[in-house]
Amino acid sequence: MTSTSFNDDDFSLVILSNINPERELPTDVYIHVDSKYIKFKSKGDQIGTEKYDYFLSKGMKNIYIPAEDIMTFLSWINDDLIEEESDFVKKAGEESRDFFKRGKDFKQKIYEVYFEDELNGKIVETLQDNVADFVDNIKKNEMTSKAIAFLMSKNSSVADHSLNVANLSIFIGMVMGHGHQFVLENLYMGGLFHDYGKLKIDPKVLENKENRMYSHAVQEHPMTGANLLRKTDGIPKQVLTIVEQHHEQFNGHGYPNSLQGDQIYDLAQIVSMANVFDNILIENKNFEKRQKYKKAIKVLEYDGGKHWNPRYMDRVVEALTLAYID
Numbered sequence: 001m002t003s004t005s006f007n008d009d010d011f012s013l014v015i016l017s018n019i020n021p022e023r024e025l026p027t028d029v030y031i032h033v034d035s036k037y038i039k040f041k042s043k044g045d046q047i048g049t050e051k052y053d054y055f056l057s058k059g060m061k062n063i064y065i066p067a068e069d070i071m072t073f074l075s076w077i078n079d080d081l082i083e084e085e086s087d088f089v090k091k092a093g094e095e096s097r098d099f100f101k102r103g104k105d106f107k108q109k110i111y112e113v114y115f116e117d118e119l120n121g122k123i124v125e126t127l128q129d130n131v132a133d134f135v136d137n138i139k140k141n142e143m144t145s146k147a148i149a150f151l152m153s154k155n156s157s158v159a160d161h162s163l164n165v166a167n168l169s170i171f172i173g174m175v176m177g178h179g180h181q182f183v184l185e186n187l188y189m190g191g192l193f194h195d196y197g198k199l200k201i202d203p204k205v206l207e208n209k210e211n212r213m214y215s216h217a218v219q220e221h222p223m224t225g226a227n228l229l230r231k232t233d234g235i236p237k238q239v240l241t242i243v244e245q246h247h248e249q250f251n252g253h254g255y256p257n258s259l260q261g262d263q264i265y266d267l268a269q270i271v272s273m274a275n276v277f278d279n280i281l282i283e284n285k286n287f288e289k290r291q292k293y294k295k296a297i298k299v300l301e302y303d304g305g306k307h308w309n310p311r312y313m314d315r316v317v318e319a320l321t322l323a324y325i326d
């Protein structure tokens with residue numbers, strides 16, 4: 001990587017999660033570190049999924065493109081869908097067009113998440129529509145539908161909670177700038193499986209906080225869940241990390257590994273927010289809808305860096321308020 005001293009006018013910002021990490025880049029790509037633009041990839045390189053995920057996990061949301069190349073770059077992002085689709089249609093014939101279009105859309109979709117814009121009711125409504133669209137699609141996926149059926153057969157209250165957490169995680173994820181199908185799928189699966197380890201705990205232990213096994217079992221469930229899922233084919237490692245870290249806290253007082261700050265995976269922090277939020281709704285289930293949402297939002301609003309990275313909270317709280325209160 002070479003360091004340069006361009007000024008800000010020489011570069012345009014692009015949201016990282018709008019990029020397919022496995023496609024060859026149409027222009028050079030820079031990152032912004034310590035007030036310097038540093039060349040990260042050259043035209044023709046790929047970002048690569050490992051690096052891509054690492055950046056997202058560190059809260060890095062943007063990359064930079066030389067200002068004169070920005071139109072080339074943006075049309076490359078939009079071409080992603082069109083090129084792949086026409087290729088498929090050519091091979092498949094016109095009569096199969098819809099079928100393949102649906103299949104490809106599901107794999108390649110990049111949602112507009114308005115991360116650079118100030119939130120308002122209309123944007124939040126669009127994000128909610130995007131969440132509904134994403135969830136509709138992912139439920140058609142064989143692995144997801146099997147996972148949901150399995151959770152339901154084991155414990156319907158864990159299953160209900162897990163579905164709520166998965167859906168809410170997608171909304172919060174979009175609010176925090178994640179628009180790429182690849183990231184959202186991992187986030188959804190992480191939400192769905194976050195309490196998988198609890199299915200292995202004897203319900204008698206789980207229902208009684210006085211039981212001497214209770215706190216041990218609860219402390220163990222993130223690791224138990226991740227270890228069980230590790231043996232299942234096709235579960236991405238990002239999903240395992242979410243399951244393992246969903247009770248870690250930003251201040252380092254969480255479990256099982258007392259990770260702190262940026263050591264915690266970004267997507268695990270999102271599932272953690274959704275988990276706490278849904279638990280408050282469950283605890284207050286007898287309250288009127290608006291009241292219980294108000295209570296849940298307050299907990300996020302006044303967290304003050306205890307559970308979650310404070311740099312995200314204003315936007316998340318504003319989005320939840322626009323979605324459920326205003």
Ligand SMILES: [Fe+2]
Nearest residue numbers: 194195246247
């Ligand atoms: Fe949990």
